[in-house]
Structures are given as structure tokens and as C-alpha cells.
Amino acid sequence: MKRSFVSALALLAAFTLPAGATWWSPGDGTPFPAQYDDADADGVTRLLLDGGPMETKGHPFFEAKGTYGRACVTCHQPSDGMSLSAETARIRWQETAGKDPLFAAIDGANCPDLAQGERASHSLLLDHGLFRIARPWPPVDHDEQKIEPDFTLEVVRDPTGCNASKVWGLSSPNPQVSVFRRPRPVANFKYILAMGFAIDPKVGKPLPIDPETGKMVSGNLMADRRVLSLEAQMRDAAHSHLGFDALTADDIKRIRDFEDRIFVARQRDRVGGDLDDGGAKGGPETLARSQPGRLGSMGAAVFSEFAAWEKIPADAGITPEQRAWRESVARGARVFREKMFLITDSAGINSPVGFGNPVRNSCVFCHNMSQMGMDVAPGQVDLGTTTMPFADPQPHLPLFRLTCKGPAHPHYGRVIHTHDPGYALTTGRCEDVGKITLQTLRGLTGRAPYFASGSAPDLRAVIDYYDRRYNIGYTEQEKRDLVNLMGAL
Amino acid sequence: MQRIMAALLALLSFNSVAQADDAVRFISCPVYRDTDAGRKSGCWLAEERETGQRFDITQSATKPDWSMAVLVEGRIAQKQDNACGAKVLEPVRVSILPDQACTRAVIPAEGFPGRRFVLPPRNIRPLYAPDPVPPPPYTDKLFPIPFDYGRDFVVYQQSDWMLVNAATYAKASGGGVVITGYAETEPMTLSGQTLSEPASLARSRAEMARLWLVSLGVPADRVRVEWRLNPAPLADPAFDGLTETSRRRVDIRVSGQTP
Numbered sequence: 047m048k049r050s051f052v053s054a055l056a057l058l059a060a061f062t063l064p065a066g067a068t069w070w071s072p073g074d075g076t077p078f079p080a081q082y083d084d085a086d087a088d089g090v091t092r093l094l095l096d097g098g099p100m101e102t103k104g105h106p107f108f109e110a111k112g113t114y115g116r117a118c119v120t121c122h123q124p125s126d127g128m129s130l131s132a133e134t135a136r137i138r139w140q141e142t143a144g145k146d147p148l149f150a151a152i153d154g155a156n157c158p159d160l161a162q163g164e165r166a167s168h169s170l171l172l173d174h175g176l177f178r179i180a181r182p183w184p185p186v187d188h189d190e191q192k193i194e195p196d197f198t199l200e201v202v203r204d205p206t207g208c209n210a211s212k213v214w215g216l217s218s219p220n221p222q223v224s225v226f227r228r229p230r231p232v233a234n235f236k237y238i239l240a241m242g243f244a245i246d247p248k249v250g251k252p253l254p255i256d257p258e259t260g261k262m263v264s265g266n267l268m269a270d271r272r273v274l275s276l277e278a279q280m281r282d283a284a285h286s287h288l289g290f291d292a293l294t295a296d297d298i299k300r301i302r303d304f305e306d307r308i309f310v311a312r313q314r315d316r317v318g319g320d321l322d323d324g325g326a327k328g329g330p331e332t333l334a335r336s337q338p339g340r341l342g343s344m345g346a347a348v349f350s351e352f353a354a355w356e357k358i359p360a361d362a363g364i365t366p367e368q369r370a371w372r373e374s375v376a377r378g379a380r381v382f383r384e385k386m387f388l389i390t391d392s393a394g395i396n397s398p399v400g401f402g403n404p405v406r407n408s409c410v411f412c413h414n415m416s417q418m419g420m421d422v423a424p425g426q427v428d429l430g431t432t433t434m435p436f437a438d439p440q441p442h443l444p445l446f447r448l449t450c451k452g453p454a455h456p457h458y459g460r461v462i463h464t465h466d467p468g469y470a471l472t473t474g475r476c477e478d479v480g481k482i483t484l485q486t487l488r489g490l491t492g493r494a495p496y497f498a499s500g501s502a503p504d505l506r507a508v509i510d511y512y513d514r515r516y517n518i519g520y521t522e523q524e525k526r527d528l529v530n531l532m533g534a535l
Numbered sequence: 536m537q538r539i540m541a542a543l544l545a546l547l548s549f550n551s552v553a554q555a556d557d558a559v560r561f562i563s564c565p566v567y568r569d570t571d572a573g574r575k576s577g578c579w580l581a582e583e584r585e586t587g588q589r590f591d592i593t594q595s596a597t598k599p600d601w602s603m604a605v606l607v608e609g610r611i612a613q614k615q616d617n618a619c620g621a622k623v624l625e626p627v628r629v630s631i632l633p634d635q636a637c638t639r640a641v642i643p644a645e646g647f648p649g650r651r652f653v654l655p656p657r658n659i660r661p662l663y664a665p666d667p668v669p670p671p672p673y674t675d676k677l678f679p680i681p682f683d684y685g686r687d688f689v690v691y692q693q694s695d696w697m698l699v700n701a702a703t704y705a706k707a708s709g710g711g712v713v714i715t716g717y718a719e720t721e722p723m724t725l726s727g728q729t730l731s732e733p734a735s736l737a738r739s740r741a742e743m744a745r746l747w748l749v750s751l752g753v754p755a756d757r758v759r760v761e762w763r764l765n766p767a768p769l770a771d772p773a774f775d776g777l778t779e780t781s782r783r784r785v786d787i788r789v790s791g792q793t794p
Contacts, residue, residue: 242661244699244751250689251743252750262750341661386571399691400631400683402598404567404641406577453633456600 068125069138072110072117072147075103078304083313084125084492088533091127091492092313093233094330100304106297107304112290115147118301121177121287122232127310127489129231132175132500139165139172153178153287157208157224170206170442174500176226178208180286181272181471183221188257188274195474196452199223202463204444225466226443227269227498233310234488235276237415238266240339242422248394253424264339265424269482269498272472276302309333310489312534318371321534324362325354326372328534333488336417342383346416349379349531356380371530377523378531382409382419387518391436391457394427394481398456409512418486419535425484426469428457429515431497433464433480436515438501440465450476466499488535505532557611559583559590559624560779562726564637565599568619570649578619578649579629581607584726591621593650595629596657596693597683604635606684606730608780620647626775630684632730657696666703673708673791679773680744680785684719685732687739689747697773698744701787702751710790712753716741716762719782732783737762744785 068084070076078100082093102108107118122128130148138146144163151158154177160167170176185193201209201216208224209215216223241264245252253262256274263274273279277298284290309330314320321328328351342348355376358369388404389395389411396403405411412427413419421427430436434445443465454460455476462479469481482498496502502511509528513520520528561583568578579599582589592599592607599605609627616623660666678701680694689695705712718737722729741762749755769781 242663243659244662245659245695247691247695250691250695252747255750337663339661339663344661386574386576388569388577397600398688400595400597400629401575401691402567402577402579403600403602404577405575405598406569406571407574411574456633 068123068134069141070108070119070123070125072108072115072120073103074108074119078102078108078124082124084127086492087316088491089312089316089318090314091489092311092330093124093128094309094334095304096307096309096334100307105300105304106293107301110147111293112284112288114150114152114287114289116150116288118232118283118288120146120148121229125492127231127492128233128308129229129489129493130175131493132171132173132495135171135175139168144168150289152289153180156206157211157214159211159213160207170226174226174442175228175495176500177229177287178206179225179227179269180214180222181225181270183216183223183471185471185474193474195470195476197448197450197462197470197474197476197479199467200447200449202445202447205442206444209444209446223446223467223471224444225471226500227466228493228495228500230269231310231486231489231493232305233308234333234418234486235305235308237333237338237418237420238486239264239276240415240422242339242341242415246423248399248423248426250399265426266420266483270469270472271424271426271483276305312489312491315371315534317367318375318530318534319364319368321352324358324364324372327351327354330488333417338415338418339422340416341422342410342414342416348383348410348413348416348419349535351417352376352379352531352534374527374530375534378527378529378534381520381524381527382413382531384408385518385520385524387516389516392428392430393455393457393477393479394425396457398477403457412484413487418488420486421484426478426481427484428468428480428482429497429512430480431501431511432466432468432482432499433458433462437465437499438511440499440501443499448476448479452476455479468498487532490532490535505529508532558609559611560606560608560725561585562604562606562632562635562728562730564640565592565601565603565605565629566640566642567599567601568642568644568647568649570619570644570647572649572651575652576649578621578647580619580621581605583607589621590627591619591623592627592629593619594623594625595627596655596690597629597631599629600631600633601639601641602637604632604637606630606632606725608777610776616650618648618650620645626777628681628683628775628777628780630686632685655692658692659696659699668707669704671707673704673710673789675710675791676704676708676789677771678704678787678789679769679771679781680740680787681773681780682740682783682785684730684780684783685736687736687743689743695747698747698787699751701744701789702748702753705748705753705757705787705789706751708789708791710757710792712748712758712790713786713788714741714744714748714758714760715786715788716744716760717766717782717784717786718762718764721765734764737764740783740785744787748787 311330313329355372390404448462470478502508563581566580609624612623612625716737718732722731768778774781
């Protein structure tokens with residue numbers, strides 16, 4: 047069970063949080079401290095509000111808006127690294143007998159037309175941390191104009207029933223595809239929005255242009271990149287998750303101010319101690335002070351924040367357990383950067399850009415941004431987590447059969463079976479099926495399960511998936527080191 | 536003057552290529568040799584069926600896909616390192632032919648080391664450390680942009696760098712820009728197969744170049760786009776002496792003066 051406490055710095059700023067509280071309800075009114083430490087059984091995740099504490103009373107991120115009784119904070123909980131874990135959803139279900147606005151029928155249920163209040167109707171959120179994301183079918187562009195997709199879409203099976211629903215399904219008056227995804231963390235946006243280069247080599251084009259501002263943007267927002275700016279994301283989220291269509295310019299400005307200032311990272315490990323101790327530079331302070339959008343291969347190597355732990359002096363004054371854990375984290379960073387394997391049949395990597403299929407590289411081929419491990423170029427890539435034959439069995443999810451009308455998909459062929467077409471639901475292009483925007487790798491511990499469809503219940507499962515998918519051949523030690531590294535991010 | 540000299544040198548190079556027996560063009564299925572000298576160090580091989588010679592095509596900016604045939608256009612390198620266990624082609628251009636399926640072939644390193652990845656000279660600088668803007672005076676300048684056979688995809692660490700250079704120059708000069716896209720629709724027979732590009736590719740290549748220039752800051756109203764078929768080969772350093780590949784290109788002509 048988690049417990050939250052306010053750091054010494056925040057105490058100095060005279061802000062307190064309710065003792066033992068982990069859930070931040072809309073309208074709670076508790077000031078957001080400059081530094082917020084969330085402790086769990088394995089350590090502490092720290093949130094840093096760069097620039098100082100902030101009143102949340104009346105703040106549009108924290109106040110309920112719209113018809114569902116939710117605020118942004120409902121699904122972006124400070125105690126979950128500004129995302130939401132499945133465990134937290136389950137606890138909230140028990141605490142409120144399923145009455146919390148978190149479980150709103152619109153997306154907190156497997157389908158809005160299921161019997162609300164019954165656990166089975168919310169099983170995807172409770173068991174897998176998944177929210178229903180309804181995408182228009184056929185897709186629409188940023189001007190809400192229909193896109194003619196170059197593939198057909200059929201439902202093979204749907205245990206949620208939503209894609210066959212007369213009100214919410216593909217044949218409804220407002221046709222939509224229901225897919226189920228994890229909420230992304232609202233933090234570290236300096237990095238998510240950063241543009242290291244003006245181009246996206248993976249698609250052979252310049253970075254996308256935000257239609258509202260006419261300016262180039264990173265293209266790293268949201269799982270399927272359906273919006274290009276935080277402002278558009280706010281409106282999209284307010285509409286679809288809050289039932290609110292009246293965000294004002296001032297609301298957007300205040301949310302943006304908060305989102306620009308919030309950083310999250312693991313700060314302390316139960317065994318290893320402080321992650322910025324002994325020359326290491328873990329924790330959110332480094333994130334707040336570093337320049338974003340830098341390519342690790344040209345500057346600070348990805349996760350070299352733990353390089354000082356590669357050779358810990360004999361007189362470091364730490365316990366043998368601490369030493370072993372810190373060395374493991376440092377080894378994990380090396381494995382992350384240096385363990386080479388053949389990347390195969392992954393659209394966005396092996397096609398259409400000419401890296402080759404296969405291409406030998408390591409995790410940092412895609413997770414290449416210093417400090418953050420995001421993709422400096424927009425990260426729409428298909429790892430296969432949602433698409434057969436690479437996806438692990440996910441019988442709880444809908445399965446779609448997509449048939450390419452034009453050229454076949456470069457790796458899956460003409461007929462594709464997927465739980466989530468991903469980026470293709472934005473572009474309408476067969477070649478984009480299964481592509482998902484890379485996630486940020488910071489503050490991971492508080493927000494299991496992982497991958498966009500929540501298919502990895504814990505960090506070890508993430509490593510195991512990659513090991514299977516790309517036949518990497520990690521040793522048991524390497525797997526433990528990678529898990530420790532990810533737990534230290 | 537520099538451009539003219541470079542073009543002349545390239546033309547000489549083209550002539551020697553055209554006449555020399557070190558020029559190679561063929562279609563084949565690629566073979567991946569699983570060497571490991573770090574990132575991007577695997578070897579790509581392809582056998583010319585007509586002669587039974589296996590070539591190392593790894594140095595192409597576009598690498599093959601193991602399930603698709605490739606069009607190989609290159610020249611036997613003067614310097615052979617045998618890093619991959621086949622005769623090295625360099626320069627070399629590989630075009631993927633997605634309509635021609637191949638059986639995947641991966642062979643072990645067999646003692647060949649492969650090559651450590653070296654950042655190629657044609658790579659775009661990051662936004663936080665851009666190349667300096669070219670100084671005046673700004674004269675009329677041609678930027679030819681190569682494309683792979685059958686594609687309008689901008690080749691990474693090759694054509695993308697050239698497009699950025701064109702955009703940088705056009706922004707600095709303030710002059711007008713004329714983009715001419717080309718496609719090679721005249722059939723060519725290689726390895727017993729006839730290839731020809733669709734005429735529509737000329738336009739889509741030109742539009743792609745326009746997208747790049749405008750996105751990179753060249754005012755749209757200064758850019759004019761046209762497209763044509765089957766140009767004469769162009770001897771230009773952009774093609775590394777593989778002048779036959781230049782028929783699949785876009786020409787970006789930047790005026791040195793504000794229109």
C-alpha cells in the first residue's frame with residue numbers, strides 16, 4: 047500500500063497532504079507542493095513542480111469539469127507518476143463501491159451500454175488499467191474531414207461488445223472503433239515536446255506542422271498521434287474523458303503552465319538508496335535542469351545518469367546490498383545501450399526508412415533521447431504488442447481483421463489481425479497498423495501495467511516481451527539489471 | 536564555378552563508369568550476413584545471377600528488406616576490405632522492389648567481422664547545433680535530389696541532407712525556387728526483368744520536395760512545382776558517380792536573387 051508524504055522542501059513551503067492519502071479527488075483543494083514524494087514498498091517516486099508550489103483550488107487540471115464528474119487528475123494521479131495504475135483503479139473501486147467518477151461509463155467501462163456498477167463491466171480498467179478510446183471510423187483529419195482509409199476493418203471478436211453496439215459501435219449512427227489503452231503520464235513534457243531534428247526519418251518527411259499555429263512540432267503526443275499539440279490534447283481529453291467542451295483559453299493556459307513545470311522520476315530505492323547519491327544523477331531534478339531533445343549518441347548517453355555506479359569506490363560507505371543494486375542499475379544502463387540484437391519486421395524501424403530489415407541495434411536505437419529514453423524523432427513504431435503474430439494472447443481485448451486495399455503492409459501482408467490498429471486509426475494507412483508512439487520511461491514504477499494495451503503486468507514482463515519478440519537472448523542477470531534500471535528511472 | 540567544376544569532375548567520373556567494367560546493375564534477392572561489430576554492423580549481400588558473383592551492398596544508404604528483391608546499382612570499390620565476405624560495391628544504391636517477394640536468407644558471420652558503423656558525411660545537424668547559413672553572394676544554384684527506384688521516399692542520410700541544404704540556401708538567398716520532379720518511365724531490362732516507373736512518381740517526388748522545403752521554412756509562394764519524365768542523366772556529386780540513377784530525381788533550382 048502506498049503512502050504519500052510531503053518532502054522537507056514542501057513542508058517549508060507550508061503545504062501538506064492528507065496523511066496516508068494516495069487518491070487525489072477532483073476539487074480536493076490541496077495545494078500541489080514544489081516537491082511531492084510518493085512512497086511505495088520499493089522506494090520513492092518524486093514529482094517536482096519546477097518554479098514552486100501551486101494552488102489547485104479552482105485549477106482546471108484539478109477541478110471537476112463536464113458531465114462525468116472527473117478532472118484531469120482523476121486519471122493522472124500524482125501517486126501514480128501522473129498516470130494511473132490498475133492497482134490504484136482496483137483500490138478505488140473497493141473504496142467507492144465503483145461509484146468514483148473514474149469508472150464513468152463513457153470510457154471507464156468496457157462499453158457505456160453495459161450494466162454500470164458491476165465489476166465485470168469495468169474489467170478492462172480494473173484488471174488491465176485500460177480505458178476505452180473511441181476513434182471515429184473512418185478516420186478524420188485535423189479539420190474533421192473524413193479520410194478514406196486504404197484498408198477495411200472488421201471485428202473478429204469483441205468481448206466488450208462495444209464495437210458491435212448499436213449506439214457505440216462501428217454500425218452506430220456515429221461509427222467508431224473502440225480500442226483500449228493505458229493513460230500516458232502527464233509529466234516531463236519538456237522532453238515529449240522537444241524537437242531534436244527537423245525531420246522524421248522514419249517516414250521520410252519533415253516533422254509535422256501544427257495546423258493551429260503553423261509551427262513544427264515533435265509529433266510525440268498520444269498513443270496514436272491524433273493531436274499535435276498539448277492544447278489540442280486538452281480539448282480532446284476534455285471532450286472524450288470529461289464530457290466537457292468548454293475549456294477556456296485561460297483554462298488551457300493554466301493547465302499548460304502546470305504541465306510544463308511538472309517532472310517525475312524515481313528518487314529513492316528501498317535497497318539502493320537515493321538515486322542521486324554517489325555521483326549518480328537520478329531523480330527529477332536532473333530532468334528539470336537538462337536540455338531536452340538531445341540525441342544520446344551525440345551527447346549524454348541514454349541513462350548515463352548512473353554511470354558513476356559502474357565503479358563504486360571500495361570506501362563508498364554503503365552496504366553490500368546497496369552496492370550490488372547500484373551496480374546492477376549501472377549494468378542495466380549498459381545493457382540498454384549496448385546489448386545488440388536483430389530488430390525485425392517492425393514498421394517504423396525496418397520500413398519504410400532504409401535502416402534495413404533486419405537491422406542490428408540496441409534499445410537506444412529508438413529510446414535515443416538523453417535523460418528520457420524517448421525517440422528524438424517522432425516515435426510511431428510497431429513493436430507488435432497489439433498485433434498478431436507478435437502480440438501476447440489478450441483474449442479480453444477486441445480483435446480486428448484489417449485488409450489492405452492497396453499495397454500490402456510491408457511486414458504483415460495484406461490481411462492483419464490486431465487488437466489496436468494504433469496510428470493507422472489516425473492516418474487511415476495500412477502501413478501504419480500497429481504503430482504506437484513510444485512512451486516515456488520515467489516514473490515507471492507507479493504506473494503498471496505497461497505497453498499501450500497494458501499487456502505487460504510488470505517491468506519484468508516488458509523485458510520478457512522484448513526478449514521473445516526480438517530473440518535477444520538476455521541472460522537472467524541482464525534481465526534483472528534491466529528491471530532494476532527501469533525501476534530506477 | 537565550384538559547381539561547374541564539380542559537375543565536370545562528376546561527368547568525367549560518369550564517363551569512366553559508363554565505360555568501365557566495374558559498373559554493376561542487377562536485380563536479386565538480398566542475403567543478410569549476421570556480423571556483429573556493434574550497431575548497424577550487419578552485412579548485406581546480393582548475388583548477380585548473370586555472373587554468379589556475390590557483392591557486398593552494405594554501403595548503400597538504403598539497406599535491403601530480407602523479404603523483398605532489390606535493384607542494385609553500384610561500382611566495384613577500388614579498396615576491398617572483405618569485411619563481409621563478398622566483393623564490395625561502393626558507391627552503391629539499393630532500391631527495394633516490394634512487389635518481388637524473396638525468401639528470407641540470414642547466414643552467420645562465418646568469421647567475417649562486418650564494419651563498425653560510421654556516421655556518414657551526409658547527415659542532418661540537430662536543431663540545437665545547425666550548420667552555419669551559407670554566406671552571400673547567392674547565385675543561381677541547382678540541388679539535385681536522388682530517389683530510389685519506384686519511390687518518393689526521401690532517403691535517410693542522403694537525400695534528406697540534400698533537401699535541408701537546399702532549404703537552407705533558399706531561405707538565405709530569398710530567391711525563387713523551381714522544383715522539377717522526374718520519373719524514369721522508359722523500360723529498362725535488368726536480370727531478365729523489365730522495370731519502369733509510373734509517370735505519377737514524377738509529380739509525387741516533386742510534391743515531396745516541396746513539402747520538405749516549405750516545412751523547413753521556405754515561403755510557399757516562392758516555390759513552383761513541375762514534373763517531367765525521362766530526363767537525361769545528370770552528372771552531379773549527388774549521385775556519387777552512379778549517373779544512371781540520376782534519372783530518378785528531383786531538381787531544385789534556387790534563384791540567387793529575390794524574384
